[in-house]
Amino acid sequence: ESKCLKKNMxxxxxxxxxxxxxxxxxxxxxxxxxxxFGYPNTATLFTGYSTFSPEAAALIKSVIDILxxxxxxxxxxxxxxxxxxxxxxKKIMNADAFKVSxxxxxxxxxxxxxxxxxxxxxxxxxxxxxxxxxxxxxxxNIPVSAVVAVSIIVINAFLYEILFSGLIMQGLRQFGDGxxxxxxAIAAAMMVHxxxxxxxxxIVTLTISY
Numbered sequence: 001e002s003k004c005l006k007k008n009m010x011x012x013x014x015x016x017x018x019x020x021x022x023x024x025x026x027x028x029x030x031x032x033x034x035x036x037f038g039y040p041n042t043a044t045l046f047t048g049y050s051t052f053s054p055e056a057a058a059l060i061k062s063v064i065d066i067l068x069x070x071x072x073x074x075x076x077x078x079x080x081x082x083x084x085x086x087x088x089x090k091k092i093m094n095a096d097a098f099k100v101s102x103x104x105x106x107x108x109x110x111x112x113x114x115x116x117x118x119x120x121x122x123x124x125x126x127x128x129x130x131x132x133x134x135x136x137x138x139x140x141n142i143p144v145s146a147v148v149a150v151s152i153i154v155i156n157a158f159l160y161e162i163l164f165s166g167l168i169m170q171g172l173r174q175f176g177d178g179x180x181x182x183x184x185a186i187a188a189a190m191m192v193h194x195x196x197x198x199x200x201x202x203i204v205t206l207t208i209s210y
Contacts, residue, residue, distance in 0.1 A: 005175055011079045012168060015072035019191065022071065026064035055144045062151035069159035076167045087166035104207060115199045164188045165209045181209055
């Protein structure tokens with residue numbers, strides 16, 4: 001059991017590293033690739049500045065966001081080898097729990113945002129500014145804005161649940177439900193770059209997964 005746990009944690013760690021690599025260097029890699037094919041572009045690592053057009057930057061960001069979830073999912077899925085019915089159940093197993101899941105999720109989201117607000121106030125005392133992620137729509141380009149919105153609101157949210165509530169939590173349940181639930185919530189919170197959003201992510205993931 002200990003050997004199996006170490007293997008699973010190692011695979012999850014590798015998947016997380018790949019997640020961060022794609023998110024951190026994705027834009028730079030695309031800029032280098034387009035330059036190689038004769039379309040010069042540049043992108044910076046820390047400021048996020050790039051010479052791509054707003055439309056191209058938005059679409060590239062959407063693709064990168066999808067890949068940073070999809071590739072870790074494939075790595076964990078193919079290594080731990082969970083049946084699809086385990087990490088992606090298509091049948092409602094508990095109808096009573098399903099009926100109350102939506103209000104509980106909404107309440108947990110509200111609690112998370114409230115806690116995030118107070119954490120932001122506390123961080124303000126240390127001159128740390130909150131960086132709340134927003135969906136930026138491109139003025140005058142509804143199709144690209146729609147693609148970006150669907151990517152963030154639907155596709156990324158779906159892949160997020162498959163990764164954390166599906167593969168990671170279900171893959172670790174053999175070592176205890178409590179351990180799997182807590183680790184998946186902590187892992188989700190760690191994937192958020194802004195510490196002010198970690199508390200919200202932890203509470204929401206913990207509640208939904210439970």
